[in-house]
Amino acid sequence: MTGGRGAVISLLLVASPAVLRAQGLRDLGVPVDVTASSSAAWHTDRDYGDLFGRLNVAGTWDAWQASLRVDTATFIQPPEPEVDDRYTLEKVAAGWAGRSLEVSAGDAYVSFGRGLGLTLRKIDELGIDTTLRGAKLLVHHGDLSATLAAGTGNINNVDETTGTSADDPYDLIAGGQAQVLLADRLTVGGHATAVAFRDPLGLVPADHYTDRSSVVGLVIDAPRLTERFGFYLEGIEQEVRTEPGAEHPRGFGLYGTATGRLGPATLLFEGKAYGALTLLAPNLEEPAFQAVAYSSPPSVERVQQIIENPPTDIAGGRLRLDWAFSPGLLVYGNLALFRDWLGYADPDSGELVPGSIVDPYAGAEVRWDQGRSWLIGSAGWRAVVVSGGTLVRRDAHVEIEAAQVLDERWSATVQVVHDERGKRDVLLDESYREGTVLAGVRLQPSLSVAAGYDYSTEPTQPHTHYPSGQLGWDFTPSSGVRLFVGSARGGLKCVSGVCRQVPPFEGVKLTATVRF
């Protein structure tokens, strides 16, 4: 397919919501909801353009539901052979949902417990959107509920930040979960998952679907056991078979939370203990897809925290105290301690030795002008220490977001993120800083203008300074366009314990979202 023909197809898909809307399909009795997003960018640093489109259409008729998503990626002067045009029916599903039974065929999201055994879900911030393409059955009957699902893993085939694409892994996945609610307060359940990987997980060549994993888990959940106390507890055992005849490693995971409430205070303890745990993930060669996984044990760390080691041999927890002094003033403090046996290189000996992680941080939320003006900030310092007290990693961080209402229509916003990071190894002793400052104004109900400045002294980054300007126009409350001109730093981006490397951007980017 030529680039020109691809561009036409992309433009048609991007414009299709407007066409559908113009035809007044709802008025004709065709019940559809449409969310279409598209972006057109020119990368001035590498002299190429890209056009991404994503069209979601969902329809409902009585208890029947159907949905589909079409993704397009078209490149102009692409930097061969890294990227390629791609047009994919990314997700398609149809199902019937009654009060006691829900059945669906096609793509479905599945997650058991807190993700230790299986979690196929959307993390759009990282370009991850993994579903199970097959069949899913949900049963709700009184206090009983159960889920059964089987199919193959279906990943987001195109990574929009890099333009690279990958085929679906076609790993076979099957699992089930059953839960019962006791005395209206305590949920007890179990789950089991089996995965047969099409491509071998390790470096040893093997036939398709010979590498397999199985996970069984138990869950006890009592979020409001009493008015003041609740808890969650989950334990799993995992077996991974990678080589015929070899010993099958068994891993375990324990995760739990306890919440106490007293007056204006809420106390949360969250703990984990993982041993020889394997993060279940498809064997995808493209680096941009390395964050795709079938399981995601809770990291118990900050959502934005850069985590160097996968949480496979680690134990510890965090204690967080929230205090509401008034509706306009909330403060919290958090202390996390972990022991990571996966290890860090000792700067003196070079040996891989266990590390201890200390992570205190605190924050506050202040509101005024009847909650329309606000400041939300946090700061902390995370350190990793190996035996003998040697500091091998350090991360001091500050995050501030604030808004001030100027009059009935105008408001000003500012966002500041700053990190001071350090890494000490046998061969290097580096420290760097990076951050973002974004200041803007908003004219209700539709216009936003902002100026941004990213900076990074991280050695692999191409520049230190990344200025930018942004303009947004919301032509309806749920649809709008955004124009970005300038540059943005790259680096490791983490969301919910999942991290991936994001490349820097230089150029012009126009994004549009249409919903109806």
Next chain:
Amino acid sequence: MSSSITTWNRGLAAVLLAAVMSCAGGDAGGGGPAAPRGGGAPDFALRDLAGRTVRLSDHRGKVVLINFWATWCVPCKVELPHLERLYQEYRPQGLVVLGIAMDGPDSSANVDPQARQYGLSFPVLLDEETRVVAVYNPKRTAPFTVIVGRDGAVAKRREGYHAGDEVEVEADIKALLAVRADRP
């Protein structure tokens, strides 16, 4: 490139199939949920913070504001107290607010403490699977608000939160509450 073309042709066929399927549903019978015939807000069932199952169709005939939020989303933190105020003010007239937390396994432990700190009295539901998010908010925008009218159909959608949005949301709610349930 041939694989792309194959993928595209296969995709096109499936698009047509799905389009037919989306229009071909029949009467679900007495066991079906409460979506209005001819299309409406898709029904869903999620657990709340106490572990009880809450369904959208349980609130048929009321104006339902569904707010997708997450504990890691700063604008969500600003918007939630406004939604609580609206809930308190308009609940007697038939407003229901359902807060759907999009937090995954890694941060869902923070949902209950945060809801408590903000004094949220409306049901907060957990969508750890992103099952409902994928239907109503496929871009996974946070916050994202959907208002379902008394007729069971989606009436309004709103992306994000900016200072002053609560005034427009309140106007939308008042207008929808004023509409009788049996009005076409």
